Each structure stands twice: as C-alpha cells, then as structure tokens.
Amino acid sequence: xTVTVESTPHHPIPSTLWGLMFEDISSGDGGLYxxxxxxxxxxxxxPGTSAALSNWAAINGASISVIADTPALxxxxxxxxxxxxxxxxxxPVGFSNSGFSGIKVTAGTPYKASFFYRVPSARSLNxxxxxxxxxxxxxxxxxxxxxxxxxxxxxxxxxxTITPSSxxxxxxxxxxxxxxxxxxxxxxxNFNMFSLFPPTFKGRANGMRPDLAQxxxxxxxxxxxxxxxxxxxFKALADLKPSFWRFPGGNNLExxxxxxxxxxxxxxxPLETRxxxxxxxxxxxxxxxxxxxxxxxxxxxxxxxxxxxxxxYGLSHTSVPExxxxxxxxxxxxxxxxxxxxxxxxxxxxxxxxLGHPAPFRxxxxxxxxxxxxxxxxxxxxxxxxxxxxxxxxxFPHLKYIATSHQNNPxxxxxxxxWDNHVYQTPNWFYQNAHQYDSYPRDGTQFFEGxxxxxxxxxxxxxxxxxxxxxxxxxxxxAAYMTGLERNSDIVFAAAYAPLIGHTTDNQWTPNLLAHxxxxxxxxxxxxxxxxxxxxxxxxxxxxxxxxxxxxxxxSVVRKNSGNQIIIKIAxxxxxxxxxTFDLPFNTVSSTGTAEVLxxxxxxxxxxxxxxxxxxxxxxxxxxxxxxxxxxxxxxxxIILTAY
Ligand SMILES: [NH3+][C@H]1C[C@H](O)[C@@H](O)[C@@H]1CO
Numbered sequence: 036x037t038v039t040v041e042s043t044p045h046h047p048i049p050s051t052l053w054g055l056m057f058e059d060i061s062s063g064d065g066g067l068y069x070x071x072x073x074x075x076x077x078x079x080x081x082p083g084t085s086a087a088l089s090n091w092a093a094i095n096g097a098s099i100s101v102i103a104d105t106p107a108l109x110x111x112x113x114x115x116x117x118x119x120x121x122x123x124x125x126x127p128v129g130f131s132n133s134g135f136s137g138i139k140v141t142a143g144t145p146y147k148a149s150f151f152y153r154v155p156s157a158r159s160l161n162x163x164x165x166x167x168x169x170x171x172x173x174x175x176x177x178x179x180x181x182x183x184x185x186x187x188x189x190x191x192x193x194x195x196t197i198t199p200s201s202x203x204x205x206x207x208x209x210x211x212x213x214x215x216x217x218x219x220x221x222x223x224x225n226f227n228m229f230s231l232f233p234p235t236f237k238g239r240a241n242g243m244r245p246d247l248a249q250x251x252x253x254x255x256x257x258x259x260x261x262x263x264x265x266x267x268x269f270k271a272l273a274d275l276k277p278s279f280w281r282f283p284g285g286n287n288l289e290x291x292x293x294x295x296x297x298x299x300x301x302x303x304x305p306l307e308t309r310x311x312x313x314x315x316x317x318x319x320x321x322x323x324x325x326x327x328x329x330x331x332x333x334x335x336x337x338x339x340x341x342x343x344x345x346x347x348y349g350l351s352h353t354s355v356p357e358x359x360x361x362x363x364x365x366x367x368x369x370x371x372x373x374x375x376x377x378x379x380x381x382x383x384x385x386x387x388x389x390l391g392h393p394a395p396f397r398x399x400x401x402x403x404x405x406x407x408x409x410x411x412x413x414x415x416x417x418x419x420x421x422x423x424x425x426x427x428x429x430x431f432p433h434l435k436y437i438a439t440s441h442q443n444n445p446x447x448x449x450x451x452x453x454w455d456n457h458v459y460q461t462p463n464w465f466y467q468n469a470h471q472y473d474s475y476p477r478d479g480t481q482f483f484e485g486x487x488x489x490x491x492x493x494x495x496x497x498x499x500x501x502x503x504x505x506x507x508x509x510x511x512x513x514a515a516y517m518t519g520l521e522r523n524s525d526i527v528f529a530a531a532y533a534p535l536i537g538h539t540t541d542n543q544w545t546p547n548l549l550a551h552x553x554x555x556x557x558x559x560x561x562x563x564x565x566x567x568x569x570x571x572x573x574x575x576x577x578x579x580x581x582x583x584x585x586x587x588x589x590x591s592v593v594r595k596n597s598g599n600q601i602i603i604k605i606a607x608x609x610x611x612x613x614x615x616t617f618d619l620p621f622n623t624v625s626s627t628g629t630a631e632v633l634x635x636x637x638x639x640x641x642x643x644x645x646x647x648x649x650x651x652x653x654x655x656x657x658x659x660x661x662x663x664x665x666x667x668x669x670x671x672x673x674i675i676l677t678a679y
Pocket of ligand 1: 405457486
C-alpha cells in the first residue's frame with residue numbers, strides 16, 4: 036500500500052491524549068500504595084471472628100483476637116488486636132502479619148514500622164518488644180526493639196526502622212512482633228494501626244511503591260539502596276509519560292450502595308482517622324491511598340487529574356431520588372473546594388493547606404459518575420446529570436464536566452460537551468473499529484475514551500473468557516484502534532487502557548496493563564504499546580492516505596516539532612508481512628530513521644513465568660522522501676525520521 040503524507044498539520048495533538056485510568060482493583064492496597072501489611076487496622080471487620088484476624092498469625096502459643104476496644108484508638112478505627120501471653124511460655128511470644136501475598140525483604144533498605152499500643156491495666160513490667168522481618172521458616176533478616184511501658188494505659192504510637200542485613204530469596208516473609216513469654220506471663224497488650232513502609236516514591240510519607248512508580252531516578256538519601264531496590268524492576272508508570280490520571284474509579288468510585296460510595300473526606304488526614312470502606316471488588320479498601328495522595332501523585336508525575344465525583348448511583352443499582360441529591364452535590368462541591376478552593380474562604384481548602392498544600396491543585400476535568408449506562412443508571416442519569424452539572428457549573432464555571440452515559444441515550448440536558456466512552460472487546464473488534472470516530476460530527480463535542488482493552492479472543496462471550504495477560508494479538512489490536520484515536524484527536528482529547536494494575540494471583544480482573552506481586556512488576560505487551568504511543572505522541576496530526584476501514588493494516592502520522600521529527604505508527608494485525616510505501620512531501624528527509632517494533636506470536640504474552648517474552652526492539656531503517664517499510668505480521672511499529 037502507498038501512504039501519501041500531507042505536510043500541513045490537520046490539528047494539534049491534545050496534551051491530554053494518552054493517560055492512565057486508576058481505581059483500586061488489587062492495585063491500590065498491596066499495589067501502588069506502598070503499605071506492606073494487610074489488614075493493618077482491622078477496618079470494617081467483625082471483632083471476635085477469624086476473618087477479623089486475616090493476614091495475622093499467633094507466634095508460640097500467643098492468644099490473639101480482634102476486639103472492639105474501649106477506649107478505641109479513634110472513632111474511625113474501633114477495633115484493636117488483643118495479645119494475651121499465656122502462662123508457662125518461654126522465648127518469643129507474639130504475632131505476625133503476612134503482607135499482601137508476601138513481603139519483599141531487601142538488605143540495606145530502611146523499612147519504617149509503626150503501631151499504636153496500650154496496656155488495658157497498669158502493671159510494673161516494662162517489656163521489650165522485637166519487631167522483625169523474617170521468613171515464614173523463622174530466618175530473621177532484620178529487626179528492631181523498643182520497650183512497651185506497663186503504665187501506658189492510653190494509646191501511644193511507636194515508630195521503628197528495620198534495616199535488614201540480608202535479603203530474602205523470595206517473598207514468603209512476615210513482620211513479627213514478639214515479647215518474652217516468661218516475663219510477660221498472663222499479661223495483655225492491645226495494638227492497632229500497624230504499618231510497614233519501604234522507601235517510597237520521592238520519599239513521600241504514606242506514599243507510593245517505588246517500582247510501580249518508576250522512581251529510582253529520584254535523588255534521595257537512599258540513592259544506592261534505592262537503585263538496588265528498584266534496579267531489577269523499576270519502570271512503569273512515570274515511564275509512560277502519562278498526561279492524565281483518572282481516579283478514583285471506575286466501579287470503585289460508585290460503591291455497591293450509597294453508604295459504601297467513595298467518600299472523599301474519609302480518605303484524607305492521619306491514617307488513624309480513616310475508617311476504610313468495603314470497595315466494589317470484594318475487599319476492604321484502607322483508603323490509605325486517598326484523595327490527597329492521589330493529587331500529590333498527579334503533581335509528581337505531571338499528570339492532569341480527571342476527578343470522578345459520586346453521582347448518586349451505586350452498583351446494587353440504587354439511585355438517590357432527585358429530591359435527596361442535595362447532600363451529595365454538596366459533597367462534590369466540598370471535594371472540589373478541597374482540590375482547588377481558596378483556604379482563606381473555604382474550610383475544605385483550608386484542610387488542604389493544613390496538610391501542606393496551600394496552593395490549589397491543578398484541575399480541569401470532573402467526571403459526573405461512572406458508566407451511567409449500566410443497570411438502571413440510564414433511567415435516573417438525566418436528573419442526576421442535570422442537578423450535578425447545573426450546581427457544579429454555577430459553583431465552578433471554569434471546569435469541564437464529563438458525562439458517562441451513552442451519548443444522547445438517554446438525552447441529557449444541559450447537553451454535555453464531554454463524554455466518556457468505554458469499550459472492552461476482542462482484538463479483531465479493535466482493528467475493525469479503528470475508524471469509529473472518523474464519522475463523528477465535529478460540533479464541539481469532545482470524547483474521552485476512558486477505558487478500553489482487548490480482553491478476550493472469544494467474541495461470543497468475552498466476559499467469561501478473559502485473557503490472563505495482554506498478548507500480541509490484543510496489544511496490536513489496541514494499537515490499530517489507537518491510530519484511529521490519534522487521527523481523530525481533534526475530538527478525542529484523552530484515552531486510557533483499563534484497568535491499569537492488577538495482582539498476579541489475588542486479582543479481580545484480567546487483563547491489566549501492569550501485573551504485580553509482592554516482588555515484581557510485570558510489563559505487558561499492551562503496556563509497551565501504550566508507552567510507544569504516549570512517549571511518541573507528537574505535537575500535530577499529519578493527514579495521510581486513509582487505511583482500509585475494517586482492515587488489518589492501520590497507521591497514523593504525527594509531527595513532533597522539536598527535532599523536526601515525523602513519527603509514523605503502524606499496526607499490522609495480519610498474519611503476513613505488509614509492505615507500506617510512504618511518500619513524504621518534505622524537501623529534506625533523513626535517509627535513515629529508527630523503527631521500534633513489538634511483534635510475536637498472537638498468543639505471546641509477558642507473565643510471571645516469562646516476564647520478558649516479548650519486548651519492543653529498535654533498529655535503524657532506510658528512509659527518504661519515499662521509502663518502503665515491511666511491517667512484520669502481528670506487529671506494532673513506531674518509525675521516527677527527520678523531515679522539513
Ligand atoms: N467494569 C470496568 C468498568 C468500570 O468503570 C471499571 O471499574 C471496570 C474495570 O476497569
């Protein structure tokens with residue numbers, strides 16, 4: 036095929052085109068959020084049950100239980116761990132936490148441990164307590180000791196640093212808390228709000244896991260250790276150079292019921308004041324990764340937040356009646372004031388300032404709800420949209436509000452200027468629909484392809500036949516579709532693969548762009564496609580010969596001003612090589628260029644057993660005013676050359 040490229044740009048590439056969608060689906064707690072202990076504060080559990088003790092185990096005959104304590108550490112955290120040392124025990128007695136399917140232990144890394152404790156009744160013994168990182172077979176890698184006071188009947192916080200002298204060979208490790216059995220015979224201690232953090236991205240307190248945050252290139256006091264910790268698997272999100280961050284969901288914004296919706300003001304402030312909540316993915320969210328952490332994260336990675344506000348609908352398909360929306364609209368107003376308000380005029384903005392960020396955060400986009408095309412949501416979205424939109428627009432007229440139902444179905448008033456479209460489909464669907472936006476009217480309406488992914492190769496039932504990991508077929512299908520998003524980025528202002536992150540085993544959704552376990556982040560084929568687009572977004576779109584609609588071969592051409600670069604993206608979904616001849620209308624064109632190619636067998640995938648099965652390969656190719664490139668079967672290529 037011959038591709039004639041035009042030299043006159045059709046439109047600028049929006050600065051927000053390629054970004055990230057995030058919600059906690061085994062991706063926040065235990066994932067991006069760096070807390071290493073699971074069930075650290077017994078949030079939303081029933082005291083006295085074994086489930087309340089999940090992830091905790093007794094050591095050497097200790098008696099442990101979760102109790103509804105009085106006094107509680109806080110109204111947000113009413114449950115405590117009660118440790119009773121039985122009589123007749125000698126040696127270390129206590130309990131341990133097994134983390135999120137394990138804990139990675141790296142020598143030389145300073146782990147920050149903390150917990151609250153009190154003694155129910157005063158006694159003379161002041162007892163040492165040892166906190167240690169050790170294998171499940173008892174090998175101690177590092178520990179720290181402090182003293183529990185026998186007169187400490189009110190809650191007090193203990194902080195320790197553990198710097199292991201050796202690394203564990205796997206993640207089958209625990210954090211153990213032990214006291215001497217003999218001297219503590221018959222005594223009781225109450226504990227709560229445990230925490231264990233490795234060094235975090237940019238060293239932020241209560242921050243993000245460095246490897247999932249790319250980190251490593253951040254100068255800080257552990258630069259040697261940091262490099263070691265991240266050397267083997269740092270990369271990920273910052274390397275995508277993402278332009279936006281949509282959060283907190285997705286389903287997890289909505290909650291199953293009104294009561295379990297994402298309540299922004301319960302996710303900020305000291306951890307001991309955050310109650311946590313049952314998320315929509317079958318586990319309790321600690322909300323340690325909360326609104327303020329998300330906003331700092333957007334700043335750290337220079338991303339535009341796309342902030343979802345709860346819009347009166349829960350996934351048990353309940354809608355708040357129109358005459359009862361007031362408090363929830365006010366909740367959204369207070370949320371937005373927390374993000375951008377004036378601390379001198381608004382108490383929620385003042386809370387932001389008190390947390391250390393007096394200046395407003397960056398915010399342009401607010402999404403009203405999530406997927407209001409599911410269940411009974413469409414029947415109530417017209418009034419929910421109208422009330423949220425009218426009140427928020429009156430309060431914050433400069434923000435852009437995104438609707439989440441299907442466009443004009445139902446008809447909404449006022450008519451939305453921004454829509455969030457989602458699609459989960461097969462690889463074939465994606466290349467067959469790469470022209471989706473070509474025919475959309477150019478009437479000022481803008482589109483956010485807020486969630487898309489090829490999730491199955493079984494068109495008859497994609498939902499029950501999921502790919503465990505992205506593969507070459509899914510990634511190249513997505514690449515074809517993305518050339519269409521790029522071509523139509525005059526009306527498509529943002530797009531994100533979803534979901535972003537998921538645990539390799541303890542997950543609720545596959546495929547994910549990134550998979551992780553307690554040790555490693557795994558980079559999928561789709562991750563490389565996202566990166567190859569995002570890093571090479573360019574500044575303006577150059578029209579060219581249109582690919583055959585519904586065909587297997589797709590391309591798009593952009594111009595990057597710096598360096599006079601022409602960037603050609605080619606997705607070949609056929610099982611045969613495709614030859615493309617490019618005619619470039621420039622006076623001077625470099626005789627060589629680079630071609631970064633991701634290719635492999637249709638089912639080839641990166642996974643824990645073969646994490647680097649498929650990676651992009653860059654080579655030098657011959658280019659010129661007219662040149663031919665042979666696109667390998669099942670491949671995505673980014674060609675970069677110079678022309679002016
Ligand atoms: N069901 C998908 C759509 C919803 O918005 C997300 O929470 C889910 C995973 O990305």
